[in-house]
Amino acid sequence: MGAINKLSKQESIRLFHDHVSRGKADMFTSYGMDFIFGRREGIYVWDIDGQKQLINCHSNGGVFNLGHRNPEIIKTLAAAMEKLDIGNHHLISEQRAVLAEKLAQLMPGDIKYTVFGVSGGEAIDAAIKIARAYTKRSGIISAQGGYHGHTGFALAAGDEKYRKPFGPMPPGFSQVTFNDIPALERAMNNQTAAVLFETVPATLGISVPDRAFFKQVRELCDSKGILLIIDEVQTGLGRTGKLWGIGHFDVVPDIIVIGKGLSGGMYPMTATCFNEKLETVFKDDPFIHVSTFGGAEVGCPVALKVLDMSSDPAFLKHVQTVALLFEQGFSRLKSKYPKLIVSIRQLGLMMGVKMANEMCGPVMTKSCYDNGILSIYANNDTSVSQIMPPLVISEQETGEVLSRLDKAFEQANTLLDL
Ligand SMILES: Cc1ncc(COP(=O)(O)O)c(C=O)c1O
Incomplete structure (x- = not known):
């Protein structure tokens, strides 16, 4: 895998800035989210320099339903x-x-x-x-x-x-x-x-x-x-x-x-x-x-x-089982962060966390990132965080996502001072 990434992180950012998008390079760098996909496997992605690992709860809107590099x-x-x-x-x-x-x-x-x-x-x-x-x-x-x-x-x-x-x-x-x-x-x-x-x-x-x-x-x-x-x-x-x-x-x-x-x-x-x-x-x-x-x-x-x-019916059953674990986990988190979390929107593993105001989504995206979760907020309602893990996520990995989300909510709660 190392052979795929030939450039240093800084060099990649510079080239991207100079030839793909100045706006994106500047924005992600200034937010402290200059993550560049390097190694990827299942629900996980690692930064190009191997320093940071994220669980992909964005999944490119469903591209990675079957995980990375299935x-x-x-x-x-x-x-x-x-x-x-x-x-x-x-x-x-x-x-x-x-x-x-x-x-x-x-x-x-x-x-x-x-x-x-x-x-x-x-x-x-x-x-x-x-x-x-x-x-x-x-x-x-x-x-x-x-x-x-x-x-x-x-x-x-x-x-x-x-x-x-x-x-x-x-x-x-x-x-x-x-x-x-x-x-x-x-x-x-x-x-x-x-x-x-x-x-x-x-x-x-x-x-x-x-x-x-x-x-x-x-x-x-x-x-x-x-x-x-x-x-x-x-x-x-x-x-x-x-x-x-x-x-x-x-x-x-x-x-x-x-x-x-x-x-x-x-x-x-x-x-x-x-x-x-x-x-x-x-x-x-x-x-x-x-x-x-x-x-x-x-x-x-x-x-x-x-x-x-x-x-495959077994695959769909798995999605339903994991969705139930998320439902239970989110219910606990909602009780723990009552001022931040307004409601949970969920149909299977299509999940959104509706929060107190429009600042919450961006803050939560960064808090998630800091705590090892890639999740984005909904662009047309920035009070909602989208949580869309790969559908192949295991029950154990679901526990890991929920515990990282707990930390992210705690961080967001403190930052937003609700
Ligand atoms: C619901 C929906 N429809 C259509 C599209 C467009 O797909 P693409 O980016 O492949 O053109 C997207 C992309 O995010 C989407 O979320």
Whole structure:
């Protein structure tokens, strides 16, 4: 592993500052968080100089659901590299066909077609394109404070602060308060093509909706000929204790978008999955949407392996067991820090700690870091810390996370002087 990192930490920071991002280099250095991923394994990452170890409770929003450098994923990718490469995105592909068939088997209801992509934003863009082309309407309603990526249509569906510097956005996009059915109904009109929601909006602060919410959304959409797009980029692949987060709500969307974890943390792969009627969009011109690297053949066996592992009932049971341990642990911590912790938001291992005010998230991120946890606060509600460990975390490691979090809360509590 040592051979991977050739530069000293200081040299890496300097190069990053000079050629990648001055803003990030300056910010992380000034916060005392100049951590550079070096060795990585399972739930752990070590600083490039080997001085500091963190438990990854960010998991890049789910990229590392199966942990860092999962041996099964490495084996699968290594075998694929012996025989395959990117392939040709215009031609028929065995690898993509097999992966798409697997997705069809695992998707709810009648969802059976897939357009592959490289990034989540690209996959959301594809979903919006399909919805607009199918309905011949342009309106897209999404959640205020939601996040779907930084690409074209995905950006237009996201929060204003990410759009503002970039000038006019495509028309037709509007946002409503999440989990608010009357507001959604008011926003719908005869030009609405689709409603686009994350199952549990992470950037909004892990906002778990009411149990009846998505059923009501589905009914409203059906009554007005509007499509329902569900963004499962973070909630998919077992994060919530079910294979798909939307499975908790007993609803079949028209389009489901997945990403992040589908990569196995090793090879980028995203998918826009939809039902047969929507496939007619590509009937006249099947090349109307293409992606050179989307569904790259060498990555398909990796995604297939991820799907096999993530859909295993024993794996999902494990997620539920560990989630219960976290629930119990957080309940103890809430009693211990009653002024700091307002509530715990949790669906499986998608967890958020809602705290007293908007300063708490940033302070907690640093306190977590100081106590050996990588965790970020929710960008669109900075009073919430996101806690998203790899799903392969053991029961013993869960105890370790909770004890490090205890120390972090203690530090934050003192610093914030609540
Ligand atoms: C819910 C959700 N959707 C879409 C995206 C965009 O994914 P990507 O960064 O791969 O474009 C993200 C990324 O964080 C996300 O959290």
